[in-house]
Amino acid sequence: MAPSSDYPLDWVPREAMMPAQQDALAANCCGGFVDPSLELFAGLADPSESETVFKATAGLSQLSQDLITIDGDVIVQQGARTIENNETSSINRGQNTVLMDGDVVFRELGVMLRGSSAYINSDDQVNRVESAQYVLHDFGAHGDAQSVIYSSETGLVTIENGAFSRCEPENEFWTLSAESILLDQEAGRGYAKAASIRIRDVPVFYYPFTLPFPLGDGRASGLLPPSIGSTRTGGVDIEQPYYLNLAPNYDATIAPRLMSDRGVLLNTEFRYLASWSMNTLNMSGLSGDDQFDPDTKDIRTSDSPPREDRWFIDFEHRGALGRHFSTSIDYSAVSDDDYFYDFGGAGLNVTSQNFLSRQGVINFNSSLLQAGLRVRRLQIIDPFRNADTIYKPYDRLPQFFFNTGAALPLGLRFDLRGEVAGFDRDLDDASLNPTLIDNGVLVSGERINLTPRLGWSVEAPGWFVRANATYQHSSYELQNQAVATQSDPEINIPIFSFDSGLVFERSMKGGGTQTLEPRVFYLNSEYEDQSRLPLFDTSELNFSFSQLFREDRFAGGDRTSNADQVAVALTSRFL
Template structure:
């Protein structure tokens, strides 16, 4: 073996970095003995040369023959023959040339390199990259040191060798490694040999950093918008700022131009979104007239979160749409299309370990035929807590000032104060917490001339409670596993005297939905306008099974009930009768991890007097190691239970692999009480190592009523049907109507 310092070779980068993916288990490619290991080398590494025979000349051309192996600084050259001219600094290798490092392997018939200019060329090249498992070929590759690479007549694919399901070809490719940007001309994408895309020019990033450029288009068709195509353009403004501009053409409506701007800095982050559709072209929506025909339609959203680093924080959430049907027409999921109010919030706050202060302005834009809520202009809330003070006492304070504004109703100011003191006591096996608080509220009202309300109202109430619990545990063996079973009885007594509050307006108060969380609550109302009278005792029992090895909770069961010693006289206007029952529904909850993949959860409220269920919910969930998910849930609520409208719904969803490549997707979401389907999904996915496709059919309820349509029958269903067809060429991008975000919302646990 002889050693010569003569060789420095370059590497060609992969053609496209549009998307970076982890290794696909379907592509069982071995990288062992192909790429060199990652390592750090000195700036002037030594060159090692091995060959079967060598003719060394100090002032001429040295010749190496047979199994030539040259290693220098993380790069290796193998060839049948190699010549080195020490005077010109030129190297020529031929015959089964292989050039490789930790990122790429190139195979060629000939390679030339200049030590003087640190540049060289390879002819008739095949390459393979570690990133994306990409491979391809080029007529020639020219490299200028580590700065740039040029290729002629190059191809690129992520399919395994021998599989050209898809192939990208380009006349010329230029890679600027310093700026990590690539350019290509006369680009053609072929699938199964058929050209499906052409562009005279593209540019692309050479690493996972963001770069400006067009993103894959989204193409689809739906009954509400017709042919629908979006072509987003991504603008990488700065490392902490970017924007996406999306022209969206809808065959039935026209061109909607929307944009999103995002920013991030040391003290905050946020985004701005806006959209504009000039003159909606859709005359009719099914059998109904489009109330926005020929109107300009638009939306605007500003969301900001700020943190100054000195305990101060800010929040802005402002939303606007031009008309009530905007979300219904351009939204894509049930929760969005059923939105009734858009938030408009400005909040400033301060927080430290013992107290917080929040000030906010809070309003809404109403986008449905429902009552407009009160606006808070402003609201200031203070919460403080001083635990473990003298004699073990803990002090707390809640204070609120709010100005309620409304165009049609009584409005005014409200001040609410609730100082409290408690004495937490306990041991590892028990706890006992007596608490005393005083609730004082004052109202100064306006616009009361047509009401029974006084301009000035005061209300003061004591709040007494005693919370207690015990903890028991024992060892337990089950199926060769060791567990700890706990038994946790709890008793909670609450006393609040009754005060007549009929002459107090209701600004922001509602009845709390009865359930497990409300058993141990200090108030049965949300908000401040009503303080519920109480003389009651809650008794509950919880048992857990905890795995001693993992510490995970494998099973939990809780049951509880409230015993009332007096009637509940405080009610909301027109929201039910005085509570005269001596006990509440029995509430039970069960959560269990049956196996590593299967879990069940359920909750029930049982009316012992009527011997019937008031509310129930049950879920069964499966999460497989192969990525499969299955969910089935049933929800039921009796009419007038807790003054809420009854419902009964079933929801079944799944994304289950059939084999390594095929998966089926589906959801069946139905209101049994109303006898109508809320959403149905059906489709499949196919995945290989280099491409994937997804086809999903969706039928969902857009809206069940809309008084904006004068000729619409009340409670008439308005549905939409859509087909999502998406192709992904791994390592290049995806085309078609994207459905991954829809599936993540509709199928719990789904991952693309």
């Protein structure tokens, strides 16, 4: 009896699978390849050690003792192998070969080949199918080809002028096409010659040489696609990454980058996955930049970098300790301000970023309390901004923050948010104007913010009403503050807000829904002179529509809005 499947190419939708098969699927998969021969072939001998038997209903001709021809439907069984055909078949028992023309289906455990003709040689274990489709069930892979050669002995699959994909048949998001593809099932690797990658049948990448790739989800060491380009200051730019699969939980990528006018920059990435954390280390280095000129290195408009040896390091850590604690580290450092301008960003948005962050955070999260401890420093990387500028941001050394709250009867809710932080920055006071020093440019210190809040809200389909009463307390312990100002200033500001809105809907003739949403927001925040307070981490937000309904127009903890205002708005949406 031959294995059979109710689904083309053995692809079974998730909803039609057994529960155990569904559990083995990734969450984002809509189905998978299911081998119908698993149970039928269980316990059967290797095809090379089995006699060739067949079942045919008609059209049988025995031309000699060993040669048999069959016109029509036939099933050939060779141990744990079946070949089905519906037209012409020739079985040579003396040579242990089978030749077929028609609609041929070849099966072994984990392999299905289908095509217009097939040649099977049981002695040398070579099976060739023309105009073929193939499925490798264990790897969830399939494709089509001008011809497929499959070795039953080694498991090697050779594809001529064909394609490879791991997507749903007839709905492939991506496809790898090549002149020839070798699939090594034992090693879990594929090798494609003159390969192109297509996304939704649109070619997006071509590689004229031999491209190695993994068959399944496993990783393997090997060359990655190179990048080739040129720049005005670097000349011809060629980078060749090499991937190192060191262990199941850590790997590395080494990418030498040759720039004809600068030298060789070595980029490395190391990734380590522990039971409780994910860690990534990026390092880049160029020893002896050929563009370096000691006579012009300090001239901003020259092509010379400020340093001869260039480097960059970036470390990222994300961890989880038990149910409630999490950790994170982001540390970046660079040799000079021009590094990213000359070599690119290594994943950073350097076109708009003026600083590199160096921070570590420990967080605690539960249903009642969210809290954390942060230490943060910054490195200025804006090449047009002096590192000693008076606008240099403050470091947080350290910062403790928390947020807690509880629901109360009658629709009330109480929340308490707080922060204790130390602020400092390195400035060269010898180079500063005495007037700036008198105005407090060297100020540093500690700040405490406490914000208790009592809120009430009622919401229903079509309307809402919210009211909040907040008390903003901020106090400082300062050093090097401005002349004639306190070293321990504080502010205490009550804030009241009332927010209400309606939502009207109507059905449109052409389909869809239009809404009309009037809204009224009232804010009262008592005025208090805050000019004597430092600006450690505060800036004013850009004005936007949503800011009409905010209680504070500032980001940070050094300023609180003073307001007595009403905002009235009307919004319409088309859904």
